[in-house]
Amino acid sequence: QVQLVESGGGVVQPGRSLRLSCVVSGYTFNRYGMHWVRQAPGKGLEWVTFISYDGSDKYYVDSVKGRFTISRDNSKNTVYLQMNSLRTEDTAVYYCALMSPFDYWGQGTLVTVSS
Amino acid sequence: DIQMTQSPSSLSASVGDRVTITCRASQGIRNDLTWYQQKPGKAPKRLIYGASTLQPGVPSRFSGGGSGTEFTLTISSLQPEDFATYYCLQHINYPLVSFGGGTRVETK
Numbered sequence: 555q556v557q558l559v560e561s562g563g564g565v566v567q568p569g570r571s572l573r574l575s576c577v578v579s580g581y582t583f584n585r586y587g588m589h590w591v592r593q594a595p596g597k598g599l600e601w602v603t604f605i606s607y608d609g610s611d612k613y614y615v616d617s618v619k620g621r622f623t624i625s626r627d628n629s630k631n632t633v634y635l636q637m638n639s640l641r642t643e644d645t646a647v648y649y650c651a652l653m654s655p656f657d658y659w660g661q662g663t664l665v666t667v668s669s
Numbered sequence: 670d671i672q673m674t675q676s677p678s679s680l681s682a683s684v685g686d687r688v689t690i691t692c693r694a695s696q697g698i699r700n701d702l703t704w705y706q707q708k709p710g711k712a713p714k715r716l717i718y719g720a721s722t723l724q725p726g727v728p729s730r731f732s733g734g735g736s737g738t739e740f741t742l743t744i745s746s747l748q749p750e751d752f753a754t755y756y757c758l759q760h761i762n763y764p765l766v767s768f769g770g771g772t773r774v775e776t777k
Contacts, residue, residue: 587764589764589766591713598756598768598769598770598771599705599707599713599756599758599768599771600768601758601766601767601768604764604765606764611764613764613765616670649712649713651712653758653760653766654760654763654764657714657715657724659712659713659714660712661712662712
């Protein structure tokens with residue numbers, strides 16, 4: 555049974571940092587790239603970032619470039635999202651996901667950026 | 670960047686209705702399009718990939734079509750469990766992907 559479990563969300567002030575984690579089980583984690591997708595309250599889905607199976611390639615949506623960093627530890631079956639210089643517009647539920655070739659998503663973790 | 674425009678943004682329908690949602694790409698994306706269903710408080714669920722291939726386990730009342738810049742998701746006979754929000758996703762330059770704005774299907 556495949557499980558993706560995010561953690562690390564919470565309330566943070568603008569300009570501060572937060573690190574999200576996504577622990578994966580039930581498939582061979584180190585064979586596949588991973589995504590983070592976010593959804594602001596009442597809004598649509600927005601792709602945020604991707605990391606390749608070995609961590610060598612990373613891609614980001616323009617709005618988070620230079621502020622967010624994706625990484626992974628294949629020995630721990632975990633993907634991370636380090637979020638720095640947070641803005642109010644980063645408030646969202648953050649999902650980790652394996653979108654290809656399978657369709658596996660976590661339950662999401664809520665990040666609220668507010669003073 | 671490739672922009673995906675979904676229409677309508679919301680619609681009201683009744684059980685048994687035929688529903689069609691459209692997704693338009695700002696440039697050609699071949700058939701590199703996926704449709705997702707999302708229910709409140711839940712993660713998205715893939716329905717269709719490759720524009721028209723049904724994900725295993727997804728009811729046959731769902732179908733997808735199109736290629737290039739215009740795509741459709743059709744529900745042939747809307748069921749109570751189909752009231753949800755639907756999103757298209759383009760992935761021609763995978764892993765750089767982008768979602769459409771979503772279509773909320775509500776009960777009339």
